[in-house]
Amino acid sequence: MQAFFKGISFRLAKVGVILAFVLGLVMSSIQLYLDYQGQEEALEALINRVIEVAAPPAARAVHTLDDDLSVEVVNGLLTYDFIYNVSITDELGNVLARGTKPRKQTATAWLTRHIAGDSRRYNASLSIPGYGDTTTGKIEFDVDLDTALAGFFDRSVFVILSGFFRNMLLVLMLFGAFYYLLTRPLIRLVSEIKAINPEHPAEKRLTSLPDHRTDELAQLVTSSNQMLNAVEDALGRRLEVEEELRNSEQMVSNVVNNLPAIVGLLNKDGDIKFCNQYMAEFYGKDVGTMLQSNMGDFEFVYRDDPEIIPRLVGRTNDYYDQAVPFEGYFYSVDGKRHYMQGNVKGISMRGEDYNLIVANDMTDRKSAEDKMEYMAYHDALTNLPNRLYLVERLEHELCRARRHNYFGAVLFIDLDHFKNINDSLGHPVGDQVLKKVANRLTDVVREEDLVARLSGDEFVVALTVLDSEIETAALKAGEVAEKIRKYISEPYYHEDMKLHVSCSIGIVVYSDKESSVHELLRFADTAMYQVKEKGRDAIEFFNVDMADKVSRQLVMEGELHRALEDNQFELFYQSKICAKTDKVVGAEALLRWRHPERGLVSPVEFIPILETSGLILDVGQWVIEEACRQLQIWHEMGVWEEGMKLSINISPRQFRRQAFVDDVAKILHHIPIPEKSLDMEITEGVVIHNVEEAISTLTTLTSMGISFSLDDFGTGYSSISYLKRLPVSTLKIDRSFIRDISYDRSDRVLVETIITMGRLLDLNVIAEGVEDKEQVEILKGFNCDYYQGFLFCKPLMVEDFQQLLISEQKSLQQLG
Numbered sequence: 055m056q057a058f059f060k061g062i063s064f065r066l067a068k069v070g071v072i073l074a075f076v077l078g079l080v081m082s083s084i085q086l087y088l089d090y091q092g093q094e095e096a097l098e099a100l101i102n103r104v105i106e107v108a109a110p111p112a113a114r115a116v117h118t119l120d121d122d123l124s125v126e127v128v129n130g131l132l133t134y135d136f137i138y139n140v141s142i143t144d145e146l147g148n149v150l151a152r153g154t155k156p157r158k159q160t161a162t163a164w165l166t167r168h169i170a171g172d173s174r175r176y177n178a179s180l181s182i183p184g185y186g187d188t189t190t191g192k193i194e195f196d197v198d199l200d201t202a203l204a205g206f207f208d209r210s211v212f213v214i215l216s217g218f219f220r221n222m223l224l225v226l227m228l229f230g231a232f233y234y235l236l237t238r239p240l241i242r243l244v245s246e247i248k249a250i251n252p253e254h255p256a257e258k259r260l261t262s263l264p265d266h267r268t269d270e271l272a273q274l275v276t277s278s279n280q281m282l283n284a285v286e287d288a289l290g291r292r293l294e295v296e297e298e299l300r301n302s303e304q305m306v307s308n309v310v311n312n313l314p315a316i317v318g319l320l321n322k323d324g325d326i327k328f329c330n331q332y333m334a335e336f337y338g339k340d341v342g343t344m345l346q347s348n349m350g351d352f353e354f355v356y357r358d359d360p361e362i363i364p365r366l367v368g369r370t371n372d373y374y375d376q377a378v379p380f381e382g383y384f385y386s387v388d389g390k391r392h393y394m395q396g397n398v399k400g401i402s403m404r405g406e407d408y409n410l411i412v413a414n415d416m417t418d419r420k421s422a423e424d425k426m427e428y429m430a431y432h433d434a435l436t437n438l439p440n441r442l443y444l445v446e447r448l449e450h451e452l453c454r455a456r457r458h459n460y461f462g463a464v465l466f467i468d469l470d471h472f473k474n475i476n477d478s479l480g481h482p483v484g485d486q487v488l489k490k491v492a493n494r495l496t497d498v499v500r501e502e503d504l505v506a507r508l509s510g511d512e513f514v515v516a517l518t519v520l521d522s523e524i525e526t527a528a529l530k531a532g533e534v535a536e537k538i539r540k541y542i543s544e545p546y547y548h549e550d551m552k553l554h555v556s557c558s559i560g561i562v563v564y565s566d567k568e569s570s571v572h573e574l575l576r577f578a579d580t581a582m583y584q585v586k587e588k589g590r591d592a593i594e595f596f597n598v599d600m601a602d603k604v605s606r607q608l609v610m611e612g613e614l615h616r617a618l619e620d621n622q623f624e625l626f627y628q629s630k631i632c633a634k635t636d637k638v639v640g641a642e643a644l645l646r647w648r649h650p651e652r653g654l655v656s657p658v659e660f661i662p663i664l665e666t667s668g669l670i671l672d673v674g675q676w677v678i679e680e681a682c683r684q685l686q687i688w689h690e691m692g693v694w695e696e697g698m699k700l701s702i703n704i705s706p707r708q709f710r711r712q713a714f715v716d717d718v719a720k721i722l723h724h725i726p727i728p729e730k731s732l733d734m735e736i737t738e739g740v741v742i743h744n745v746e747e748a749i750s751t752l753t754t755l756t757s758m759g760i761s762f763s764l765d766d767f768g769t770g771y772s773s774i775s776y777l778k779r780l781p782v783s784t785l786k787i788d789r790s791f792i793r794d795i796s797y798d799r800s801d802r803v804l805v806e807t808i809i810t811m812g813r814l815l816d817l818n819v820i821a822e823g824v825e826d827k828e829q830v831e832i833l834k835g836f837n838c839d840y841y842q843g844f845l846f847c848k849p850l851m852v853e854d855f856q857q858l859l860i861s862e863q864k865s866l867q868q869l870g
């Protein structure tokens with residue numbers, strides 16, 4: 055019922071009723087008004103006719119004073135039901151006749167009074183025709199308007215009632231029509247719409263309305279169904295998007311939670327708004343608890359830097375544009391110390407400012423880096439600081455000494471004949487001794503002093519802050535050096551063996567002059583060499599003579615730099631002779647420096663400087679190139695016979711260079727030389743430094759057709775064990791053994807042993823420094839393969855040696 059009264063039909067009917075009523079009222083009022091006007095006009099016309107009829111007899115009655123006629127006229131007028139009072143008077147106002155009758159009592163009297171009044175009086179002057187305008191009297195009568203308008207009221211009632219019923223009927227019909235045409239289908243649509251499944255709106259579509267196939271409701275149904283389809287599609291797409299979003303959210307959450315890094319989101323107060331699993335585990339809480347916490351609740355984490363959180367969180371505005379990196383040590387809940395590296399970035403979300411923190415545990419990398427840094431600055435065997443550390447520290451100490459006007463000293467310590475221990479007892483024992491030496495050095499100096507190992511058996515002690523007087527400082531340095539020397543000389547014990555190691559110490563006091571660290575080390579080194587030259591096991595201060603020597607070396611170093619640029623280097627060639635045939639079987643290329651003022655400078659003088667300055671790398675490369683170029687020329691000239699070899703000297707530093715093999719390969723690629731015509735002379739020291747690496751380099755170069763000779767053989771380690779493994783083809787007996795071979799029996803035995811050993815190892819043997827025939831005969835007697843020396847020829851300039859080759863070839867041709 056409630057629904058009925060709220061329904062559209064009822065509301066339309068209600069509006070219809072009101073409209074019909076108002077409209078009916080207005081129309082009826084207009085109609086009644088017009089009707090009333092007509093009624094008034096009709097009444098006036100009737101009154102005029104009544105007067106027209108009654109006036110003549112009334113005038114005759116007055117004129118004739120005929121009372122009966124007057125009465126008759128009066129009564130005649132009273133017959134009209136709406137006239138209730140009539141009087142006829144003469145010209146003097148005397149009443150001739152008067153008549154009244156009672157008025158009808160009707161229900162409409164009150165309404166008539168309101169509309170037209172209660173009654174209306176009419177009069178007419180009475181005159182006799184033929185008497186001019188002279189009036190004889192007058193007739194008056196009163197009209198009861200209620201009676202006069204009774205017809206009007208009757209019609210009005212009819213009009214109003216019929217209008218009302220007509221309207222009511224119309225409204226009822228409209229209501230019915232609305233209900234059947236609109237409300238009922240709408241109710242059905244509403245119930246169908248209510249039955250729509252919001253999850254699948256297109257599942258139950260609205261049924262079409264047979265009576266409304268083309269009207270608005272049908273369009274509404276069609277449009278609604280289209281809308282349901284569209285909603286269903288949109289819903290489907292939304293579900294797909296939601297599914298994708300859920301998946302991607304799940305993926306992001308999985309990724310973030312499985313990230314081996316801390317990911318956290320804090321608000322400006324440090325409250326944790328997001329944290330991943332890793333962060334929760336690091337802080338020892340579950341994620342839920344973390345989200346109820348503030349970063350400040352975990353002081354144990356930041357105990358190394360308690361201010362870090364306020365520092366990072368409080369700076370939001372500073373780092374909206376870019377992330378602010380941070381790093382440091384943090385403690386996880388299990389008490390472990392982690393080196394974390396991360397970034398904080400300010401971000402804005404939904405009008406709030408946050409700090410996004412991402413941090414990685416770099417503990418392993420940091421410790422590896424620390425270790426690498428330690429290794430870069432320390433010697434692996436003794437754990438002492440290495441050259442790099444020493445140089446940096448000394449630079450610092452030098453500045454300090456100059457600033458505060460005091461003196462310190464650098465002690466360059468080299469163990470005497472240390473290689474004997476390595477050679478005789480092996481490197482592991484040598485290493486043990488070096489470690490003990492390192493410990494003794496560390497024990498003997500003050501904590502503020504520095505002990506470093508430079509290389510092999512070379513150590514440096516830096517004595518910082520000795521005295522403000524140079525003499526006192528030198529005295530103290532001497533005392534410490536002496537103490538070190540004695541302490542180092544005390545015996546070392548290895549298993550049952552008692553080992554003795556002495557040392558040579560060179561001392562330089564700093565910092566009266568503007569010497570650099572490298573110069574100081576060189577000075578101390580020079581002083582140490584002075585000790586060696588004088589017989590070892592002593593200390594020596596760097597002095598003026600030594601300074602001169604050093605400065606000469608420095609000058610030479612500068613000149614050597616220019617020498618390469620100015621093409622001052624050239625190669626001399628010295629023949630190598632076959633001991634059986636006395637014929638030239640090859641040559642050794644020997645470097646010469648043609649100094650613009652000093653003329654030819656011996657390599658003995660400048661090669662060590664090339665070595666220490668590193669220039670040997672460039673110069674050595676030039677030697678290989680130059681030798682190959684010359685070899686190519688001689689080969690093209692036809693003076694370089696097949697099987698002949700040209701030897702070049704390779705310095706240890708050159709050989710050990712990483713790019714050595716590649717550099718040689720490049721040269722051979724550019725300068726084609728006869729096959730197997732190049733020989734490289736290396737010393738045993740080159741090999742012993744790192745046997746495996748040396749074997750690898752030798753093997754690679756051998757595969758390129760290069761052969762190798764072990765130079766200065768006999769002066770070094772000469773261990774058969776590694777000799778067997780080395781891909782060398784020739785042993786070159788040092789000239790120091792050849793020099794006295796004629797009269798020194800032990801040299802003879804040694805040379806014979808080397809030759810025999812060479813034969814057993816399937817190696818060629820060449821003797822160098824052969825200066826007389828006796829030496830050649832002895833060597834021939836030992837079945838030595840080749841010899842080289844001043845006896846045959848000295849090292850010759852290229853043109854001279856070329857001439858030698860040509861004449862050698864000619865004599866061979868003559869013989870042939």
Ligand SMILES: Nc1nc2c(ncn2[C@@H]2O[C@H](COP(=O)(O)O[C@H]3[C@@H](O)[C@H](n4cnc5c(=O)[nH]c(N)nc54)O[C@@H]3COP(=O)(O)O)[C@@H](O)[C@H]2O)c(=O)[nH]1
Nearest residue numbers: 644645657658677703704705765823824825842843844849
């Ligand atoms: N890394 C390089 N080192 C080189 C190069 N060129 C030479 N050197 C080395 O310099 C050292 C001195 O060489 P040098 O003064 O040329 O002396 C050589 C010969 O002249 C000398 N020799 C030859 N025969 C005799 C002799 O009968 N008596 C005598 N007193 N000396 C003689 O021997 C030197 C050759 O020695 P070695 O190389 O061991 O065969 C020297 O160590 C050279 O190696 C270079 O380009 N790079």
